[in-house]
Amino acid sequence: MPNKIAAPIAKEIPKSLKKHKEVRIDNYFWLNDRENPEVIDYLNQENAYYESMTEHTKDLQKALYEEMKARIKEDDESVPYFYNGYFYITRFETGKDYPIYSRKKESLTADEEILFNCNELSVGHNYFKLGGLSISPDNKFVSFAQDVVGRRIYTIQIKNLETGEVLSDKIENTTGGSVWANDNKTIFYTKQDEVTLRSDKVFKHKLNTDSANDVLIFEETDDTFNVSVGKEKSRKYIVISSGSTLTTEYRTLNSDDPDGEFVVFQPRVRGLEYSISHFEDHFYILTNKDKATNFKLMKTPENATGKKNWKDLIPHREDVLLEDIEIFKNYLVVEERSNGLNHIRIMPWNDEPDYYLPFGSETYSAFTTTNVDFDTDILRYSYQSLATPSSVIDFNMKTKTKVILKEQQVLGGEFDKDNYIEERIWATATDGVKVPISMVYRKGLEKNGKNPLLLYAYGSYGITMDTYFSSTRLSLLDRGFIFAIAHIRGGEDLGRQWYEDGKLLKKKNTFTDFIDCSKYVIEEKYTSPEHLYAEGGSAGGLLMGVIVNWAPELYNGVIAQVPFVDVMTTMLDSSIPLTTGEYDEWGNPNTKKFYDYMLSYSPYDNVSAQKYPNMYISTGLHDSQVQYWEPAKWVAKLRNKKTNNNLLFLNTNMDAGHGGASGRFEALKELAKEFSFLLDLEKIKM
Numbered sequence: 001m002p003n004k005i006a007a008p009i010a011k012e013i014p015k016s017l018k019k020h021k022e023v024r025i026d027n028y029f030w031l032n033d034r035e036n037p038e039v040i041d042y043l044n045q046e047n048a049y050y051e052s053m054t055e056h057t058k059d060l061q062k063a064l065y066e067e068m069k070a071r072i073k074e075d076d077e078s079v080p081y082f083y084n085g086y087f088y089i090t091r092f093e094t095g096k097d098y099p100i101y102s103r104k105k106e107s108l109t110a111d112e113e114i115l116f117n118c119n120e121l122s123v124g125h126n127y128f129k130l131g132g133l134s135i136s137p138d139n140k141f142v143s144f145a146q147d148v149v150g151r152r153i154y155t156i157q158i159k160n161l162e163t164g165e166v167l168s169d170k171i172e173n174t175t176g177g178s179v180w181a182n183d184n185k186t187i188f189y190t191k192q193d194e195v196t197l198r199s200d201k202v203f204k205h206k207l208n209t210d211s212a213n214d215v216l217i218f219e220e221t222d223d224t225f226n227v228s229v230g231k232e233k234s235r236k237y238i239v240i241s242s243g244s245t246l247t248t249e250y251r252t253l254n255s256d257d258p259d260g261e262f263v264v265f266q267p268r269v270r271g272l273e274y275s276i277s278h279f280e281d282h283f284y285i286l287t288n289k290d291k292a293t294n295f296k297l298m299k300t301p302e303n304a305t306g307k308k309n310w311k312d313l314i315p316h317r318e319d320v321l322l323e324d325i326e327i328f329k330n331y332l333v334v335e336e337r338s339n340g341l342n343h344i345r346i347m348p349w350n351d352e353p354d355y356y357l358p359f360g361s362e363t364y365s366a367f368t369t370t371n372v373d374f375d376t377d378i379l380r381y382s383y384q385s386l387a388t389p390s391s392v393i394d395f396n397m398k399t400k401t402k403v404i405l406k407e408q409q410v411l412g413g414e415f416d417k418d419n420y421i422e423e424r425i426w427a428t429a430t431d432g433v434k435v436p437i438s439m440v441y442r443k444g445l446e447k448n449g450k451n452p453l454l455l456y457a458y459g460s461y462g463i464t465m466d467t468y469f470s471s472t473r474l475s476l477l478d479r480g481f482i483f484a485i486a487h488i489r490g491g492e493d494l495g496r497q498w499y500e501d502g503k504l505l506k507k508k509n510t511f512t513d514f515i516d517c518s519k520y521v522i523e524e525k526y527t528s529p530e531h532l533y534a535e536g537g538s539a540g541g542l543l544m545g546v547i548v549n550w551a552p553e554l555y556n557g558v559i560a561q562v563p564f565v566d567v568m569t570t571m572l573d574s575s576i577p578l579t580t581g582e583y584d585e586w587g588n589p590n591t592k593k594f595y596d597y598m599l600s601y602s603p604y605d606n607v608s609a610q611k612y613p614n615m616y617i618s619t620g621l622h623d624s625q626v627q628y629w630e631p632a633k634w635v636a637k638l639r640n641k642k643t644n645n646n647l648l649f650l651n652t653n654m655d656a657g658h659g660g661a662s663g664r665f666e667a668l669k670e671l672a673k674e675f676s677f678l679l680d681l682e683k684i685k686m
Helices: 037-053 055-070 496-500 508-523 539-550 567-571 580-586 592-601 629-641 664-681
Strands: 015-019 022-026 081-083 086-091 100-105 113-117 129-135 141-147 154-160 166-180 186-192 199-206 215-219 226-231 237-243 248-254 274-279 282-287 296-301 311-314 321-327 331-338 341-348 365-368 378-384 391-396 401-407 420-428 434-442 453-456 482-486 532-537 557-561 614-620 648-653
Touching: 037 055, 037 629, 037 648, 055 664, 113 129, 129 154, 129 166, 141 166, 154 186, 166 199, 166 226, 186 226, 199 226, 215 237, 237 274, 248 274, 274 321, 282 321, 296 321, 331 365, 341 365, 341 378, 420 508, 434 508, 453 508, 482 508, 508 532, 508 539, 532 539, 532 664, 539 557, 557 664, 567 580, 567 592, 614 629, 614 664, 629 648, 648 664
Parallel strands: 453 482, 453 532, 532 557, 557 614, 614 648
Antiparallel strands: 015 022, 081 086, 086 100, 100 113, 129 141, 141 154, 154 166, 166 186, 186 199, 199 215, 226 237, 237 248, 274 282, 282 296, 296 311, 321 331, 331 341, 365 378, 378 391, 391 401, 420 434, 434 482
16 A cells, blocks of 8 residues: 555653652653644644545545435434424435424424524534523523534523524523523523533523523532433423432422522432432432342432432342333333343333333344323334334334334435344353344355454443444445444443443453454454454543554454543543543542552553554544543554554544534545445455
């Protein structure tokens, strides 16, 4: 492959980092300054190197982009949902990047009222995100928030829906979310610390007043906690949620009394997690109280909310994780997980027998979606699998009949889900634990070790990696790739204990599980090291960083998106967004035993003189979660240390943050870069 320009070599400026009487030398610490022109120059050099080295794939990238775009129904719209007298719809127009938010009064045949056309609002911005839409109870106003940088710092404004006028009220530096009291003139919202971006304050704002006069309602002083504010589905209570990884606390206020005082629901107790839902004169509490590792459901009178008053409704079960509940006037809907699969349980309030929705597939994903209407027998849920496009379904809980309102369309005329095979296999981890792997591939595939296989995982924060359909993924599957998800420890795929066994001082299980899954798909001849690829983003990018240090010989290529790889330096810097709230996930390195353990796997600290796989690493200059300098420093060190000539690319989006490009088609261009990287390594042409 022609090397058109030389790979950038970042200069070394040694910096001593001292902790626990130990010294780490960081030669690339200087990259931690986005205001430094030399830093921007280095990132631009890396981008130029990537562009030069992949010039021969530009036609492939363009073809992939057009192919993926052609499968998308451009003039698409969401399934309308009904709330407080209006049907709400989100739609896209052909050729347009951004959504249009609209509503229709009482009937879908009524005239459309456009709330926001984001294609117009985004003009002049390289990045644009609209969020936090909240309609006043009288339907006359909407609060909304905009981010034009990609750093998840939103400005809240208010629009008069009768006149179309945007009011002068302007609230800067917020998380974007807001909620209305029942007086139609008071909103509550959260602000974040300007340095760490931790959501730490709840304010009250009165319509048509200067936000400088907003009243501070609550401040979270524990820097491991974040706050949010919302409204109960019953609409009776406004709720402040304050939570860390291990502990939660709620405060409630009657929505009719916005100038009243919030009351603590149950004071925080370290290790006690709970969430609340209001129904009639009780609150229903999803909690891990009494060592309910997989959570249980309890209830308490709304005027006696302390935990001494909580009574069991659905007891704890060792083999079933209680994930969420949805309350309706006549039904309680419970979302459960067992053996790695979702289950939806319907429980009538009138003591009629409960039942589960039937799902027949070996591996699938099913979950409740937009259920804002309280007085209805209709449950809306979504169903999909690796080969089955996402469907939105309305299920009548009374008649037990369902209507498929929408199945994701895959345009182009070539997709048929019967052309693909889905499998769930189980790898044996180093300690004997069985780890599930979900995979999909085209029919007719031979297990001869020659198939390219992309293995994806996340494995942190108890986030479950459910199987999901992707029309863009077809561009790999139809070229012979197997796509697989490793449901490794650190997620909650097999219950809460699955998460507990992949965090803190057990974090290495996450990494060894992925390596063991990699070895298993090789042993079973789905693929071989010459054709195995790994992918992960953010905390999943940390996973990628570890596996290329520990087992580089297993992979031909690795994709790491916005990777969290400089674990030690980041976790020792409390000024960085999210850091202090992460101590319960990774450990607090100010404590020696956690420092030693985290240092032993931190990807950046463990880069060594060895052969590394081909690597494509992406980041965003304005990323608020994993700062751009983590992957930048990592790549600089890899360039200096690695002993082979395999590809190493750093591609920085200079206009975006953690989520990448904001437009739906711009995001496809980033995906085309990743796919072309894989296909080029496999020498697969269009």
